[in-house]
Amino acid sequence: MRLLLLLFFVLVFASPVNGATVTRVIDGDTLVIDDDSKVRLYGIDCPERGQPGEAEAAQATSQLVGGQTVQIENLYADRYGRTVAIVILESGGTLQEALLQKGMAWVAPRYCKRPECDSWRDLEQSARLARIGIWQDEHAVPPWEWRKQNRDSRGSQ
Numbered sequence: 001m002r003l004l005l006l007l008f009f010v011l012v013f014a015s016p017v018n019g020a021t022v023t024r025v026i027d028g029d030t031l032v033i034d035d036d037s038k039v040r041l042y043g044i045d046c047p048e049r050g051q052p053g054e055a056e057a058a059q060a061t062s063q064l065v066g067g068q069t070v071q072i073e074n075l076y077a078d079r080y081g082r083t084v085a086i087v088i089l090e091s092g093g094t095l096q097e098a099l100l101q102k103g104m105a106w107v108a109p110r111y112c113k114r115p116e117c118d119s120w121r122d123l124e125q126s127a128r129l130a131r132i133g134i135w136q137d138e139h140a141v142p143p144w145e146w147r148k149q150n151r152d153s154r155g156s157q
Contacts, residue, residue: 020072022065028057028104030082031065033072038082042075043112043120044096044105045143050150053134057104060133064089064098086116100124103133106142 024032028046031039046061047053071088078084087095094116099105100123107120128135141149 018071019069021069025058025062025065027054028061028099031061031087033070038080039072039087040078040080040082040084041096041099041105042084042086043108043114043117044099045108046099046105047134048143048146051141051143051146052137053104053140056133057099060099060102060104061095064095070095096120097123100127103127103130103135105134108144110144 021034022031023034023036026032026038027049029041029044031041033039046057065087068090070090072083073086073088075084075086089095089098096105097120100107100120105124107117107124112120127133131138134140
């Protein structure tokens, strides 16, 4: 029985969804697809709500997926019930790669463990060196540090 349950979860969460339509962009790294499922982009982290660059990252994501049918490579569900996935664009590239090339995201060191993460780090570094997107600010704070700083400051008020 356990084996069947495990097989079910692997098939559901590790298989691509053909022809998903992005109906809404919540922020730079979170989407809603046509069945109202929330999809969190695997391996990258875009600026948070209220953080510098947040609106630009969300706009970049909207422009990249607007009017496109995308493939969703489901990896797992996070603690909030969102599907964590790699989003494949019509061009064949990933949304993650496109956002990194535009300088709109960090590779999340704690979570990005797949082989493609190495090339994603190279894309992030290229954007940093070109000072595009969030990298125009030489003191850009990674979202995981920004969340911690804001959580700590809220707790001390």
